[in-house]
Amino acid sequence: MIAESLGRTLTPSPYLGSSILSAKVLIDGGSQAQQAWLPRIAAGDAILSLAVDEGAKHAPSRITTRAERAGNGFKLNGAKAFVLDGHVADALIVVATAEEGTTLFLVDPATAGVEIERTVMVDAHNAARITLTDVAVDADAVIGAVGGGEALLDGALNLGRACAASSLTGAGDQAFKTTMDYLRTRKQFGKLIGEFQALQHRAAHLFSELELARAATIGAQIAIDERREYAPLAASIAKAKAGRVAELAVQEAVQMHGGVGMTDEFDVGLFMKRVRVLNELLGDAGFHAERVARAQGF
Template sequence: MTTLVMTEEETMLADSARGFLDENAPVKQLRNLRDAGKTFDKALWQEMAKMGWAGILVPEDQGGSDMGHAAAGILAREMGKTLVASPFLSSAVIAATALRQVSDSRAQEALSAIASGEVTYALAVDEGPKFSPEKTEMSATRDGNSFRLNGEKTFVVDGALADRLLVLAKTDAGLTLFDLPADRKGITRNQKGMIDSRDAARITFDNVEATGEDVLGNVDQAMKVLQPALEAGQAALAAEMSGVAAGAFGMTVGYLKERKQFGVLIGQFQALQHRAADLWCHTEVTASAVAHAGRMLDEDPENASLAVSLAKARATDTAKRAVIEGVQMHGGIGMTDDFDMGFYMKRARVAAEWLGDYGYHAEKIAKIRGL
């Protein structure tokens, strides 16, 4: 039976993460990065790697801590509380999980590079306005013993600065996943500033050569490698969104305890108390769903799809509720750039679309349940 209670080791991980992030990556750092025209702090990522976060899903033989998906979710949730901008989800979660599906020496070397913080990855899957890997149209045409990749990928989170790209393309009899250096000839990256001030790119592939060594897994069988990686990313993203909701909720409650109207703290107004209590209930239920998804990925990954989609759908809804209530209960100041609540709203909006929106996961849940 899956337990939703954190172990002593996980509690220590959460506490240490919170202490580190409060000191080194508060929300004001995101503001400073944005104002400086940057999307993430490379020095901070190196510190995270030294703490073992980049290798949270990497086997110990490759230099990782291999603590599992539940632990990765704990880190993601803590990062969400202060809106940390880092390649954690793209590299330490998605890429590491994909690479773990392959047993060759090249994949093992790549895992070591991720764990050390030496190499970062981005996932190039999306092509249209919505997440839909199975509808990939980008072509990988055989050319002797190689392939030629042609097409375009959109909404590649962390794609402008990543060292390597996991690229999904259509081959003769299915889909194939390629692991390519981001500077390979024919790859053009156009950085697209997202509303939450994080890195993303639109990437064009013009007759890009890929050899058999660049194939991750087997030709025409991408989903055997990619599906576990997507579910790991969706679960960790749900955890981050639950952290976004918790961070927004904490900021809102703090404001209710400080702001006065007519000489009375607005936190004493019953209507606002009821709204805050309702939001707290949503955040707690979502936190449980997120914890369950992480446990399922660790204990029964073959049957984790329902738990993962439920966590992503709930986290999307809860984060949206938290930021809307936060803006409204802060009054006019909640809509100004001088106040940090807007950063939470923007992060929640971007995260809602990445790796499948609410509708995508609600439909998936319905199919799994036979509805």
């Protein structure tokens, strides 16, 4: 409900990156010292950012950032892109590949060799590009076990995908409701445009699709809460369905508003920008459709 409301209100919050993705990693694998961050995250006194993606597309299975042993710790080298709120993060959770496998590290942004460049997404969402050059961290920076980061990362990403699906559903639903209000008040050819049957059919179809997206999202959240075996599959179904439906909702909103739908004075354009960003975060509809197909043996 919170994630859906954030999407509905276009809230500029570090909720997804800090309170969901980063907190989930620390809850599942953090040491006692690392979990000391959790009360601060909950109180809004600290922001943590998960640094996983390295290119234009979400690809958590292709991590090129390296973690090489150096004395009692590691040296990190690589680059991360689209790190949510990374420029203001109090700590970074960096996904890297060690000799033993995928490993997660809790890194202080002030550590020598960490270079952070603020970037702004199309919806004005804060993000960062982070470069790691011989960044020295000790063994205590490892979250969980060395080489055991894949399961921690998957758990966080699946939860994040379900939450992103909720935000997409909220954004799409609000764009739909805004459009319905417009259809009930805008007159053309001497009558309300909502009286035209062609627009009524499109609105009815969109309403049905939004309900399907909401059902898929709720199903994914229940599966994750109950630790069902099919939870990763449910998260991908929800993200793919909500992404496609929200995209349809904002496109229809712009179309039914006409020219004013392209202006900054009308909110539908803002919803389109937010949906475009949420669609790409943690994998777009194509990424998750392929993930579902492979899980089903196709």
